[in-house]
Each structure stands twice: as C-alpha cells, then as structure tokens.
Amino acid sequence: MIRYYDRLTAEQKNAYAAIKTALEQKTAYANARVSDGFVAAYEAVVFDYPLCCVSHHGVACDYDGRSYAFVYSDADESAFYAKFDRIIDKVNTAYNRGVDMTPYGLYKAIYDVLSDMIVYDFDALKRYSSLSDNNNRAEIMRFLRKKGNAFSPYGALVEKKAVCNGIAKLYKAVCDRLGLPCACVKARREQTIGRGEEFGDGSPCDHLLNVIEIDGGYAFVDLTNGLKTKDIPITVYDFFAVNYAVLGKSFRLLPRDLATFDCSGADNVYFERNKLVFRNIGELRRYLAGYAFKHTNGEVRAYYSGGKVSDDDLRVIAEDILYAHCPPMKWIDNVRCVNGFITCAITDR
Numbered sequence: 001m002i003r004y005y006d007r008l009t010a011e012q013k014n015a016y017a018a019i020k021t022a023l024e025q026k027t028a029y030a031n032a033r034v035s036d037g038f039v040a041a042y043e044a045v046v047f048d049y050p051l052c053c054v055s056h057h058g059v060a061c062d063y064d065g066r067s068y069a070f071v072y073s074d075a076d077e078s079a080f081y082a083k084f085d086r087i088i089d090k091v092n093t094a095y096n097r098g099v100d101m102t103p104y105g106l107y108k109a110i111y112d113v114l115s116d117m118i119v120y121d122f123d124a125l126k127r128y129s130s131l132s133d134n135n136n137r138a139e140i141m142r143f144l145r146k147k148g149n150a151f152s153p154y155g156a157l158v159e160k161k162a163v164c165n166g167i168a169k170l171y172k173a174v175c176d177r178l179g180l181p182c183a184c185v186k187a188r189r190e191q192t193i194g195r196g197e198e199f200g201d202g203s204p205c206d207h208l209l210n211v212i213e214i215d216g217g218y219a220f221v222d223l224t225n226g227l228k229t230k231d232i233p234i235t236v237y238d239f240f241a242v243n244y245a246v247l248g249k250s251f252r253l254l255p256r257d258l259a260t261f262d263c264s265g266a267d268n269v270y271f272e273r274n275k276l277v278f279r280n281i282g283e284l285r286r287y288l289a290g291y292a293f294k295h296t297n298g299e300v301r302a303y304y305s306g307g308k309v310s311d312d313d314l315r316v317i318a319e320d321i322l323y324a325h326c327p328p329m330k331w332i333d334n335v336r337c338v339n340g341f342i343t344c345a346i347t348d349r
Contacts, residue, residue, distance in 0.1 A: 004044035015041040023052040030068040047184040050169035057148035075154040115226045115235045121161045124150035164224040168208040171223045181213035187251040211261045218261040220247045234299045238341040241269035249339045271303040279306045292325035302342040311337045
C-alpha cells in the first residue's frame with residue numbers, strides 16, 4: 001500500500017518526521033519549518049499512523065511560522081490499547097469461524113465486528129459543523145479538548161461512538177495490526193458539490209473512508225455507511241470493497257487519490273461473491289420471492305445493477321414482493337434502497 005509519506009516533498013518529509021515524533025511523545029509543539037504544504041505533511045502522518053490520534057484530534061492544529069501547536073484530550077490510552085487487543089482477538093475469532101480464509105475474509109471480519117459496536121455521533125458532527133461554519137477557532141479547540149474523541153480511534157473503540165474520521169482511522173489501525181494493506185482517503189459528498197464545481201486540493205472534505213488492497217487491486221471501504229442503526233439493524237455492505245463507479249454515485253475523491261489507488265475492479269465484491277447481483281427485474285423478483293418464502297428470519301441483501309429503475313421504484317418493487325410472499329407471522333423490517341442496493345431484515349412479528 002502506498003504511504004502518503006511517499007507523495008511529499010523533501011521539505012514536507014522533514015515536517016512529517018517532526019510532527020510524527022511530537023504526536024508519539026504527546027508534546028505540545030513540533031519545531032519544524034515548511035514554507036508550503038503543512039496540511040499535506042500533517043495529514044500524511046495521521047493517515048499513515050492513525051494510532052497517533054488516540055488522544056490527539058487532527059483538526060485542531062496551528063502553524064505560526066516556527067512551530068506546530070497540538071491539542072490533546074484526556075483520553076485514557078491504556079484503556080484504548082487494552083480494548084484494541086481484545087478487538088483484535090474478536091476479529092481473529094470471527095475470521096477463523098468463517099468460510100473465506102482469504103485476505104477478503106479478514107477485511108470483512110474487521111468490518112463486521114466494528115459495524116456491530118460503533119454508533120455514529122451525530123451530536124458531535126452537528127456541533128463541530130456549527131463551529132466550523134462560524135470559523136470560531138478558539139471554540140473549536142475548546143470543543144475538541146472536551147468532545148474530540150468522536151474524531152479519533154479512541155471514540156470509535158472505547159466510547160463506541162464516533163464520526164467518520166475516528167471510524168476510518170480505527171478500521172485502518174486494525175488492518176495495520178493484522179498486516180492488511182489499508183489507507184485512509186478523504187472524500188466529499190456528492191450532494192455538497194455545486195453543479196460543475198471541481199473537487200480540488202483546496203476543496204473542503206466532509207468524509208473519511210478507506211482503501212484496501214484486494215484481489216490484485218484496490219477497493220473502497222466505507223465502514224461509516226455499514227454501521228447498524230435503529231432503522232437498519234443489520235450490517236450494510238453497499239460500500240464494502242467497491243469500485244469508484246459505485247462509490248462515485250455518492251462521493252467524489254481528489255483526482256490524485258483516484259490516480260493513486262485506481263479502484264476500478266468489481267462493482268461490489270461482497271455482492272459478487274455471494275451471487276447477489278441482479279441485472280434484470282425478473283431475476284430480482286424471483287430471488288426476493290424465494291427468500292421471503294423460506295419462512296425464516298434473515299437479512300435480505302441484493303444489488304440491482306440493471307439501471308433504468310429509480311431507488312424509490314426499486315424499493316416499492318422489493319416491498320411488494322417481500323410482503324406478498326412473507327408469511328403472516330413474519331415482519332419485513334424497513335426496506336432500504338440506495339444506488340440499487342436493497343437491504344432489510346425479516347423478523348418475527
């Protein structure tokens with residue numbers, strides 16, 4: 001896996017070394033000069049070494065021309081590493097119980113274990129976004145000292161509540177420990193980009209996800225999208241091991257990141273491997289009818305790749321088929337359809 005360090009200039013690499021040392025030692029400042037590209041050097045450190053962010057939160061960093069000032073929370077790092085060891089054991093247990101003993105199976109075991117325990121912290125995101133909109137830097141730093149764990153692996157693992165920044169960093173940290181290639185990558189939600197607007201180096205980003213190396217190529221993983229929720233109480237695989245044709249329907253990446261990782265393989269490895277890709281409505285109807293008719297509880301997942309049908313129409317089709325063939329003692333729990341991916345659960349009434 002390509003490190004972000006390798007992209008830097010010689011001057012930025014010097015800053016990278018100073019920043020990394022400071023974060024590892026939990027010092028307040030890093031003395032290093034860089035005339036241009038401090039953000040690139042800083043992000044390279046926290047993306048290459050997410051465990052530097054257990055008690056440090058990357059968005060609160062200043063450069064005054066002589067040194068970099070860092071903000072830390074009072075996160076108990078010993079508690080984090082104790083839980084980190086336990087989560088590694090849990091992932092290994094889930095992997096060894098599975099039928100897929102390939103790297104894909106291990107990536108999925110990590111995804112499954114973490115998606116089952118983390119809740120998205122909407123309150124932290126709302127508060128941070130409000131402060132950022134007002135560009136109130138002093139308030140942002142105070143907020144991060146008190147509530148910044150949501151932006152770090154600590155929040156995701158110990159408090160089990162985080163935003164995408166902490167979730168993606170934790171996924172990479174677990175992959176790193178298990179020897180799996182993984183990188184963090186910034187993205188911007190498609191709906192936040194104006195018509196015709198370019199997404200360049202200076203554009204604000206509002207999402208963090210991962211890239212993994214699988215089947216001889218790269219693929220995107222967005223664990224944040226896969227978390228279980230009250231509405232969808234099952235793990236979602238819409239953005240697990242997907243190419244950019246799939247991810248690009250919702251997120252846009254910097255051109256340099258697309259060129260670096262070239263995620264252009266299978267549409268969605270999970271759905272391909274489980275034979276859950278349907279290219280016409282007839283195939284999809286037969287599958288959903290057969291699943292509902294089993295009279296057993298289960299998790300329904302399907303991917304319609306035929307196009308020409310909106311998500312709303314696809315959801316109606318799925319609901320009609322499932323309700324028509326599901327026995328009276330069963331319940332179809334909240335059919336979800338996004339970008340052709342259908343998810344729901346069949347449970348007892």
